[in-house]
Amino acid sequence: MDRLIAGYRTFRGGRWQAEHERYTELATHGQKPETLVIACSDSRSDPAAIFDASPGELFVIRNIAAIVPPLEIDGAHHGTSAAIAFAVLVLNVRNILVMGHAQCSGVAAALDGNIGDDVPFLRSWIDLLKPAVERTDHSANETHRTASLERETVLLSMERLMNYPFVAERVQAGELEINGARFGIADGKLEVFDRTIAAFKAI
Numbered sequence: 630m631d632r633l634i635a636g637y638r639t640f641r642g643g644r645w646q647a648e649h650e651r652y653t654e655l656a657t658h659g660q661k662p663e664t665l666v667i668a669c670s671d672s673r674s675d676p677a678a679i680f681d682a683s684p685g686e687l688f689v690i691r692n693i694a695a696i697v698p699p700l701e702i703d704g705a706h707h708g709t710s711a712a713i714a715f716a717v718l719v720l721n722v723r724n725i726l727v728m729g730h731a732q733c734s735g736v737a738a739a740l741d742g743n744i745g746d747d748v749p750f751l752r753s754w755i756d757l758l759k760p761a762v763e764r765t766d767h768s769a770n771e772t773h774r775t776a777s778l779e780r781e782t783v784l785l786s787m788e789r790l791m792n793y794p795f796v797a798e799r800v801q802a803g804e805l806e807i808n809g810a811r812f813g814i815a816d817g818k819l820e821v822f823d824r825t826i827a828a829f830k831a832i
C-alpha cells in the first residue's frame with residue numbers, strides 16, 4: 630500500500646494539479662467518453678497509458694484476455710455485459726475497441742489447458758475462447774500459434790458484440806463502430822484489425 634500512497638501523492642501534486650479544471654468539469658457535467666475499450670486485466674496492457682488518454686476519454690472494461698462473453702439473458706451476474714450495456718445505452722459511446730495483447734497468459738492457458746483447478750471461476754471463463762482456439766493456426770510454432778490465438782480472441786469478442794441487439798442496432802444505424810487491436814508489450818507496437826484486408830496491420 631505504501632507504493633500506492635506515494636503514487637497518489639505524486640498524482641495529486643502533479644497531474645491532478647495540471648488537469649484539475651478538467652476533473653471539475655467532468656464532476657459537474659458527468660463523463661461523456663466516446664470510446665469503450667475492452668482490454669485484458671494484464672498489468673502491462675493499460676489502455677489509458679497506451680492511448681495517452683486524459684480523464685473522461687475512455688470507458689474501460691478489463692477482464693482476463695479481453696473476452697466479450699456470449700449474450701446470456703438470465704439472472705446471473707454479468708459484469709462485462711452490464712458494462713457494455715451501460716457504455717452503449719447510457720454513455721452513447723461511438724466506438725468500441727477490443728484490445729488484446731502479446732504474451733497474454735489467459736490466451737496461452739486456452740491453448741495449453743494449463744489452468745489451476747484450485748482457482749475458482751477461471752476455467753469456465755477461459756473456456757469461452759474455445760471457438761477462437763478452433764480457428765487458430767495450429768501449424769505454426771508455439772510463438773506464432775499463441776499470437777494467432779491472441780488475434781482470433783479479439784475477433785471472437787468483436788463478433789460476440791454483434792450478438793448484443795443494442796450494439797448491432799447502433800452499428801447498423803452507423804452510430805457505433807467496432808474495432809480490434811493487439812498490443813505488443815515487448816516492442817510497443819499496436820496492430821489494428823483492418824476490415825478491408827481482413828487482417829491485423831501494424832500502425
Ligand SMILES: [Zn+2]
Pocket residue numbers: 669670671693694695730732733734735736
Ligand atoms: Zn492478457
